[in-house]
Amino acid sequence: MTIEGGALGVMSYMVRPLFDEVFVAGDAASVRWIAFAIGGIFVLRALSGFGQRVLVMSVGLKVTTALQTRMLDHLLGLDARYFQDNAPGQLIERVRGDTQALQATASAALMTLGRDTVSILSLIAVMLWVDWVWAALAFIGVPVLMLPLAGLQTWIRGTSRRAREAAGTISTRLDEIFHGIVSIKVNRLEDHESQRFGREVDGFLSSQIRAEAGKAALPAVIDVVAALGFLGVLLYGGGEILAGTKSVGDFMSFFTAMALLFDPLRRLSSVSGQVQGAAASLERIYAVMDAEPEIVSPPAPQPIAPGEIRFENVAFSYGDTPILNGLSFTAESGKLTALVGPSGAGKSTVFGLLTRLIDKQSGGVTIGGVDVAQASLQDLRALFAVVGQDAALFDETIAENIRLGRLDASETEIEAAAETASVTEFAARQPKGLQTLVGPRGSALSGGQKQRVAIARAVLRDAPLLLLDEPTSALDTRSEGIVQAALARLSEGRTTLMIAHRLSTVRDADKIIVLEEGRVVEEGRHADLIARGGAYARLAAAQATEEG
Numbered sequence: 001m002t003i004e005g006g007a008l009g010v011m012s013y014m015v016r017p018l019f020d021e022v023f024v025a026g027d028a029a030s031v032r033w034i035a036f037a038i039g040g041i042f043v044l045r046a047l048s049g050f051g052q053r054v055l056v057m058s059v060g061l062k063v064t065t066a067l068q069t070r071m072l073d074h075l076l077g078l079d080a081r082y083f084q085d086n087a088p089g090q091l092i093e094r095v096r097g098d099t100q101a102l103q104a105t106a107s108a109a110l111m112t113l114g115r116d117t118v119s120i121l122s123l124i125a126v127m128l129w130v131d132w133v134w135a136a137l138a139f140i141g142v143p144v145l146m147l148p149l150a151g152l153q154t155w156i157r158g159t160s161r162r163a164r165e166a167a168g169t170i171s172t173r174l175d176e177i178f179h180g181i182v183s184i185k186v187n188r189l190e191d192h193e194s195q196r197f198g199r200e201v202d203g204f205l206s207s208q209i210r211a212e213a214g215k216a217a218l219p220a221v222i223d224v225v226a227a228l229g230f231l232g233v234l235l236y237g238g239g240e241i242l243a244g245t246k247s248v249g250d251f252m253s254f255f256t257a258m259a260l261l262f263d264p265l266r267r268l269s270s271v272s273g274q275v276q277g278a279a280a281s282l283e284r285i286y287a288v289m290d291a292e293p294e295i296v297s298p299p300a301p302q303p304i305a306p307g308e309i310r311f312e313n314v315a316f317s318y319g320d321t322p323i324l325n326g327l328s329f330t331a332e333s334g335k336l337t338a339l340v341g342p343s344g345a346g347k348s349t350v351f352g353l354l355t356r357l358i359d360k361q362s363g364g365v366t367i368g369g370v371d372v373a374q375a376s377l378q379d380l381r382a383l384f385a386v387v388g389q390d391a392a393l394f395d396e397t398i399a400e401n402i403r404l405g406r407l408d409a410s411e412t413e414i415e416a417a418a419e420t421a422s423v424t425e426f427a428a429r430q431p432k433g434l435q436t437l438v439g440p441r442g443s444a445l446s447g448g449q450k451q452r453v454a455i456a457r458a459v460l461r462d463a464p465l466l467l468l469d470e471p472t473s474a475l476d477t478r479s480e481g482i483v484q485a486a487l488a489r490l491s492e493g494r495t496t497l498m499i500a501h502r503l504s505t506v507r508d509a510d511k512i513i514v515l516e517e518g519r520v521v522e523e524g525r526h527a528d529l530i531a532r533g534g535a536y537a538r539l540a541a542a543q544a545t546e547e548g
């Protein structure tokens with residue numbers, strides 16, 4: 001950096017002997033050493049510049065990727081709620097876009113700051129050494145343009161912040177479009193989505209162009225400073241040379257230093273613009289890193305063991321909207337308990353409270369007599385295997401997806417789980433068997449196949465408490481039969497809580513709990529509830545009409 005920056009100072013310094021001793025005095029012998037010296041300085045500058053760039057870029061890249069990993073680690077520890085409040089695209093843009101913006105600026109700043117500061121100092125030294133009055137004249141425009149420079153910095157930070165937010169909106173939209181591609185096609189929404197995307201891109205464009213214009217204005221301001229400086233020096237210094245008080249060499253040396261000076265100054269000003277843009281990104285990164293989870297393990301966790309699940313007078317609301325209103329029920333150990341009720345009654349909320357994805361406002365949620373809030377999150381969640389409506393498959397092989405149930409499982413255990421969950425039945429028809437790729441989000445598998453992989457995962461997990469959230473709701477009769485049989489094998493002997501829409505799936509449950517508006521309105525076995533002729537019987541009758 002010092003070599004690179006200092007080279008310009010040395011170069012402009014050498015202009016003076018070149019003119020005064022060589023060209024004006026006619027000393028031909030000096031031409032060669034000056035020519036080689038100048039050439040040598042540039043080669044040295046090239047080598048040191050290359051080394052510096054590689055070093056700065058690789059350090060920048062390492063820091064950025066380390067920051068991305070830290071951000072993800074931090075995000076993984078945040079509450080599930082955080083991911084509902086912050087769209088995936090916004091978060092992706094913060095983890096990737098903002099860290100990259102930061103890196104680009106940090107690298108540019110590191111390279112420019114060191115090198116150009118040394119250049120500027122050495123060049124100013126030459127200018128002062130030649131004539132301090134000329135030097136003062138060269139900077140005549142600086143005070144006038146301080147205010148516009150400061151204003152521009154604020155403008156760049158504001159527009160950059162808006163551009164980053166708009167970039168997040170674009171990423172979110174893309175994420176939604178690609179995940180929702182089937183319904184977009186079926187509903188012929190291609191044009192609608194394309195136009196909506198176009199409008200969002202326009203929003204991004206206008207903010208980004210403003211930010212870039214602000215950044216471009218900074219070096220332009222420096223050019224105005226340069227213009228005023230050159231004007232002053234030429235008018236004043238030119239007169240002195242004509243009068244013979246200064247030599248042509250003095251003037252050329254000063255003029256070279258001044259001409260060279262404004263280039264690094266322009267670069268520094270443009271880096272300061274980029275720094276403002278990066279400051280907007282830094283604020284967004286800090287916003288993620290400053291977010292703290294509310295749902296955490298207690299300071300002195302109690303051991304928790306599988307047992308009876310009990311809700312006692314539990315109240316829960318999302319903001320001001322009450323969801324559960326004094327919910328009380330018991331799911332006995334080793335038995336199958338079904339939760340039924342109309343959509344929005346709060347059935348999934350029960351699962352969220354049990355696994356502490358959300359926390360109750362009042363009442364008690366206990367497992368084997370221990371409040372879930374008293375156990376460590378690790379211990380608590382280790383008790384459960386969950387099979388939900390969404391099988392949550394990853395773009396890996398079937399076997400790898402099953403392995404997510406227990407990462408240290410052997411191939412034999414994976415194969416056994418696949419057998420129990422009837423995965424082998426369809427995997428065997430594929431040339432690669434369990435090594436078949438499932439596609440993004442399991443898109444290469446049917447609904448029933450995805451569910452069976454999710455069940456195999458739960459089998460492998462072998463957790464004592466089983467939470468099933470309508471795993472058969474989207475399946476046809478044949479698939480439903482296979483999945484039901486797999487579920488029956490899975491839930492045997494385990495405390496199972498199952499949410500069901502289709503009452504046909506819960507006929508054999510040991511207990512059925514009917515929820516309405518966040519309260520238990522009825523509970524019992526299927527036959528008893530039908531005989532009672534209450535809420536359950538009405539639900540069953542309504543379904544019979546729908547299906548019939």
Ligand SMILES: Nc1ncnc2c1ncn2[C@@H]1O[C@H](COP(=O)(O)OP(=O)(O)OP(=O)(O)O)[C@@H](O)[C@H]1O
Nearest residue numbers: 084318323341342343344345346347348349350501
């Ligand atoms: N993240 C959330 N923010 C705000 N409200 C929510 C959120 N999640 C769920 N709700 C609301 O909570 C209520 C209960 O939802 P829940 O998912 O527990 O119902 P459910 O009985 O499982 O319904 P379904 O049978 O349709 O799945 C619903 O009215 C829903 O709108």
